[in-house]
Amino acid sequence: MTAPARRTSTRRLRTRTAALGITAASVLTAACGATVEETATGGGTVTVPRCGEQVEYRLPERAVAYEAGSADKLFVLGLTDHVHGYVMPPANPPVEESPFAEDYAAVEFLSDDLLNRELVADARADLVVAGWNSGFSDERGITPEILDGLGIQSFMHTESCYNYPGHPERVSPFDGLFTDLERLGAIFGVRDRADEVVAELRSRVEAVEENVPEGEGVPVFLYDSGTAEPMTAGNQVPPNDIIRIAGGRNIFEDVDARWSTVGWESVVEAEPEVVIILDYGDQPAEEKIDFLRSFPATTDLPAVVNDRFFVLDYNEGISGPRNVDGLEKFADYLRDLDL
Incomplete structure (x- = not known):
């Protein structure tokens, strides 16, 4: 799948269907270099949890990020100089459209394929940042345990840890985002910068919460893809928090999973008042909407x-600082509805 060819038409649709009045705050657009603490540069280590497992980290100098959510977390902390490169599957929107475009341009594009052990070894990576089953995978032979054996450090998105074998960790998706930024801040010795970023993101979330209208949440269905069965968001991914905090109710909030297929009967029974279209890959959002209108x-x-x-932009739906952009836009959208 390729993303660039569909972006112009998606922008036209977004003008019609979503409120885009709020832009990313300065914390997301200014990827200034962070000052690394002396303890991080002195050859020592720091112990930080990785999906519930205590792991000793050395200061990384050649980090490799899988997908934009991973790279954005590093860039927003001002760690571009510590990033060697990124792997970006074609489902992702173009990095040139990212608020971190300059940071992406400053590091190496390694592949548009899935993460694999050979790529990481060839890049001489000293840290790999990815999610469990969204980057790291038993089936593909690249797991934190395997990388540990190769002397390559790894960091997993806390949002993805709830079913990590042996060391599960369960938090709400937004809390997982904040936890990741704090833990990466500790690993790279930029705790102060991490605290600033998290405080600003939390402040923006609180501002949304304070302006949510009273009353029962609007039922919302997130449509990812699929015709025979729809793929949607369970309660372990950021869109569930986006919907909830904005004043809606994910009709599949009881599905204890990240992304999951469901039955169309369940969608019909829930009578959603709003559909969120997750925008990615080579299928324009308009095609997904046309399908729902004709099915x-x-x-x-x-x-x-x-x-x-x-x-909802793909990178506002996967774990990363742009989740808060998606929240603000969706909250604006719901407030403007006459329901």
Whole structure:
């Protein structure tokens, strides 16, 4: 799948379906270099949890990030000089459109394939940042345990740890984001910078919470993909928090999973008032909306009948600092609805 060819049409759709009045705050657009603490440069180590397991880290100098969520977490902490490169599968939107475009340009693009052990070894990486089953994978033979054996450090998104074998860790997706920034701050010796970033992100989340209208949450269905069965967001991924904090209710909030397939019958029974379209890959968001409008099972859904579609950018839906951008935009969208 390739992303660049679909971006112009998606922008037109987004103008029609989503409120884009709020731009990323300065913490996301200014990737200034952070001052590394002396203890981090003196050859010592720091012990930081990795999915519930206490791990000793050396200061990384050649970090490799898988997908934009991983790279963004490093860039927002001002760690571009410690990043060797990134792996970006084609489902991701172009990095040139990222608020961290200059940081991406300053490091090496390593591959548009999935993460693998050979790529990491060839890059002489000393840290790999990815998620469990979204980067790291038993099936593909690249796991933290395998990398430990090769002397390569690894960091996993806390949001992805709830079913990590042997060392699960369960937090809400937004708390996982804040935890990751704090832990990366400790690993790289930039705790003060991490505290500043987390404080600003938390402040923006609180501002959204303070402006949520009273009343029962609007039922929301996130449509990722699929025709025979839809792929959607369970309660272990950022869109669940985006929907909840913005004043909505994920109709699959009881699904204890990250991304999961469900039955169309369940979607119909929930009668969602809003559909979030997760925008990625080579299928334009308009095609997903056209499918929902024409598919017999969904054509009479309240959201479809009333043309209530919100397009969520891929990198606002996976764990990373842009989650808060997505939250602010969706909260604006819900406030503007006449429900």
